[in-house]
Amino acid sequence: MAHGTAAVAKIDSPRSPYVRRRTTRGNYELYSWVFMRASGVVLLVLIFGHLFVNLMVGDGVHAIDFGFVAGKWANPMWQVWDLLMLWLAMIHGTNGVRTIINDYATRDMTRGILKGLLYLAFTVVVVLGTLVIFTFDPCPANSPAELLPSFCTA
């Protein structure tokens, strides 16, 4: 392009005022930062406990069938364990992806769409998972007894 006023006009003023977007000065980012560390430590215990009980104890991985899972979810301890694992993992993971979107999305539009999809996925998984844990029926009617946990008396 030749020297000309048309090209010159496109240059921003070098001293154009720089504006930082006004944001709320809450403690949100602080708590989310602390939560990431705390939930990470708790998740380590929960996940490795889960893996140990499912894959190592007794017959190990070969013991896993409908009866095994149903038996675990009939126990309130495992209900709480799995619920905690589900919620912590989902919030931890969602928050992690949220920061990644914040870091990489350059335009507000992209950022908004990606975060919308993320929160939608979060809601679906958490609601569905929580429902399953609490409404799970370990002894569905008319099922062959050898597939069910031992405490079913149908």
Place this chain on the structure above:
Amino acid sequence: MTATLEADAPAPAGEIPSFTVTLRVRRFNPEVSEEATWEDFTVEAHGTDRVLDALHKIKWDMDGSLTFRRSCAHGVCGSDAVRINGRNRLACKTLLKDVNPDKPITVEPIKGLPVVKDLVVDMEPFFASYREIMPFLVTTGNEPSKERYQSPEDRARFDDTTKCILCAACTSSCPVFWTDGQYFGPAAIVNAHRFIFDSRDEGGSQRLEILNDKEGVWRCRTTFNCTEACPRGIEVTKAIQEVKRAMITRAF
């Protein structure tokens, strides 16, 4: 005057050997083209020459239109931070022999700030962040009639962060800053650290409040790019972590 090695006349003892080196400079002139282009310059350089000396040689002897900032040329003023071979360095503190002169040495403007021309960037966003953290002593009450006393131990607490020369090498090496330039950046946090941990200063909680922003210290991903880039050897990431810790102790 350039000393060169003659093939038939062996160099006198103590003479510094010279070599040719190619500088691949990122050129940008918005009055000519909106595209930035690479341009190669081959210069004769001594073993003791810095990248800045090579840039001078280009500007003075080859192409006077090459534009870059430099003031003191001795690593104190912080004017000539550029990206050399993909790393942020001060051109005046980087010896050519240390950045592999066998291959072309790339010299680019620092990233994340708008380029004005060639290697000159608009530093205003950087200084705006710096101003926001209030880089001055904040006190209450009457002025003391003598000095504000500080023990050597209290002084040592923030010694590292007093070394900042505001060259923007750290901030423009930060991938979070590259995205949208909204992040305060390591340099602003380092200079806040300098006052937050100063025993004479009373504006600490105000500064922590400012940096508790969505774009404040919590956007730091601890990639250590800033620590690696700092020409003054400030442990930038450590300073950021200390500010984070101060915020957490304040909140809980």
